[in-house]
Amino acid sequence: MGRLFGTDGVRGIVGLDLTPEFALKLGRAIGGFFGRGSRVLVGRDVRAGGDVIAGALIAGLLSEGVKVYYAGLAPTPAIQYVVKTEFYDGGVMITASHNPPEYNGIKVIAGDGIEIPREDEVKIEELYFKGYGSSLEWRSLAEPPEGVSGVIDRYVEAILDQVDVDSIARRGFKVVVDCANSVSALATPLLLRRLNVRVLSINCHLDPLFPGREPEPRPDTLVDAAALVVSSKADLGVGHDGDGDRAIMIDDMGRVQWGDRSGALLAAYASTKWRDLPRRVYTGVSSSVIVEEYLKPHGIEVVWTPVGSVTIARRMKNEGGAIAGFEENGGYMHVPHQYVRDGAMKLALFLDMMASYNAKSSSLFSKLPEYYTVKTKVRASREEALCAIELLKEHFSGYRMITIDGVKVFGEDFWVLVRPSGTEPVVRIMGEATTRERIEEVVGEVKNVILRCIKG
Ligand code: MG
Secondary structure (H helix, E strand, O other), X not given: OOOOOEOOEEEEEEOOOEOHXXXXXXXXXXXXXXXXXXXXXXXXXXXXXXXXXXXXXXXXHHHOOOEEEEEEEOOHHHHHHHHHHOOOOEEEEEOOOOOOOOEEEEEEEEOXXXXXXXXXXXHHHHHHXXXXXXXXXXXXXXXXXXXXXXXXXXXXXXXXXXXXHHHHHHHOOXXXXXXXXXXXXXXXXXXXXXXXXXXXEEOOOXXXXXXXXXXXXXXXXXXXXXXXXXXXXXXXXXXXXXXXXXXXXXXXXXXXXXXXXXXXXXXXXXXXXXXXXXXXEEEEOOOOOHHHHHHHHHOOEXXXXXXXXXXXXXXXXXXXXXXXXXXXXXXXXXXXXXXXXXXXXXHHXXXXXXXXXXXXXXXXXXXXXXXXXXXXXXXXOHHHHHHHHHHHHHHOOOOEEEOXXXXXXXXXXXXXEXXXXXXXXXXXXXXXXXXXXXXXXXXXXXXXXXXXXXXX
């Protein structure tokens, strides 16, 4: 049996592996999964091929007797919010999130707004590979797809409900927004205007060629936005990814802050405002140990999970909730709003925190320790990677360790994570320490162990 879904939906290069023929067939399999008469909401980001894929996918859904509602361009979290609150049986988002411009993808959303779990992906793959197709009589194919409007407005209203609009509005913040030339441009500036924020936008015109920057928000892709924060004396900057479910913050000193740092601050703040939530957060093993160091004194437990937002979301929901779930890549799940990553929600919550504490963004981040970070990789086959992880477990025996996804080692003055990549033949190494020399020393030690498993 072949596999279609990766860690976050089906991804491929438009026209090469992600063709209209493929989308049609996958649409039929997804339609077979949701079933005849089910209601499915479809949306897309700005990417090239989005219209073609949407058209073919919708034809596939319709031919299985699904009632299709089409929202057009919208951030992924807007589609997820409307699927959940307006009782759709499911949703499909056409997006490749942060991937390079030539990619597109298809993400399937369950009726609760969260991406479907792996076992449901397997059901769709089975339908796809066995050439599933129901033979409906002509009367069952009489319904056209229905356009749905107002999705973004309803989503923005829902975010405003989560924050103290008056207290944010009184501050008259100035915020730089980098929309990655995609669908965040339709929601974030609108949200900020409602919060009386002066918006300076960069890369906020829609363009499937992504002329401004790569769609992944990182320190090296947010250089222009960070410079604008400093030169315009803005209070905060934010960089979204291609489908608006991530937000990377830039403080007023122009420092780009990874999502584990902003996530830790936001979760501690949210725990003071939503006091009934279970006092724990979920985060991937790729997050810094700073998360634990900062949240433990607040009486908040940190649950480490394998890397991947769907795992975090599903576990939080199945295990009785949490204050939040977040990732170092900028994904933040504000549980009172929805159990999925939401870039605009994260930004609104950050402004709520700044207004509530009457604090500059840079002084909020200064509450966190500064560590030196190293992120690198070594070419290795899957077998070599697994061998290296076993050797590392022996090498660091006696240390506190998490082994749910590769191996994460907690030292006195460092932490390091080694895990096989899900998408390329490499082992990824990331770690932090209080000094640059120390983390370089640890990573050097790790590399030496890995090399013992590399053949040739
Ligand atoms: Mg995304």
